[in-house]
Amino acid sequence: QTVVTQEPSFSVSPGGTVTLTCGLTSGSVSTSYYTSWYQQTPGQAPRTLIYSTNIRSSGVPDRFSGSILGNKAALTITGAKAEDESDYYCGVFMGGGSWVFGGGTKLTVL
């Protein structure tokens, strides 16, 4: 069974740039997987940042961008702010109606 992988944690300085990745234990992530990225702060519902690999959801600041880097999907935050400190999850389309999430990355901004 394919598992979706993410870095468990990452740290970035305010104003800095960070790239989080989303991979598969077997195979490469491509645009065919329609990767989405979600942001979740403690006690809150997730919020969709990016869908279909690189399309920003309405109202999402342009410092968030999605792409494919090598064999993984990637979420890049350019000019990180303190308010970006959150958990970030990627979701990957597996066909039919099924999706799989990665384990999430806890991002610290300090």
Next chain:
Amino acid sequence: EVQLAESGGGSVESGGSLRLSCAASGLTFSSYWMHWVRQGPGKGLVWVSGINTNGRSTDYADSVKGRFTISRDNAKNTFYLQMNSLRAEDTAVYYCVSEMGKGAYWGQGALVTVSS
């Protein structure tokens, strides 16, 4: 403004049943796949089930297959998750989510607690 509102959560003993509902507004409900996603205490997100626009195609995570049933009523802009044979490991916040591949909207979540 799109709003998704879950209801029907609560506490139940192991082996029991619950039915979650999700009422949608602000979107053309009948045009969207809809999904349930859950999050156990201190854990990550887990996709549970999805249903297509007319309700004739459904999919489930292996962990709930045969126990949970997803359905929808487009006339009521509402979809459901019938959960039977509940286990302690089903304890989680259950979120209803619209069209995961196209800028999904999320509900605020419904807490389901299963005691053993």
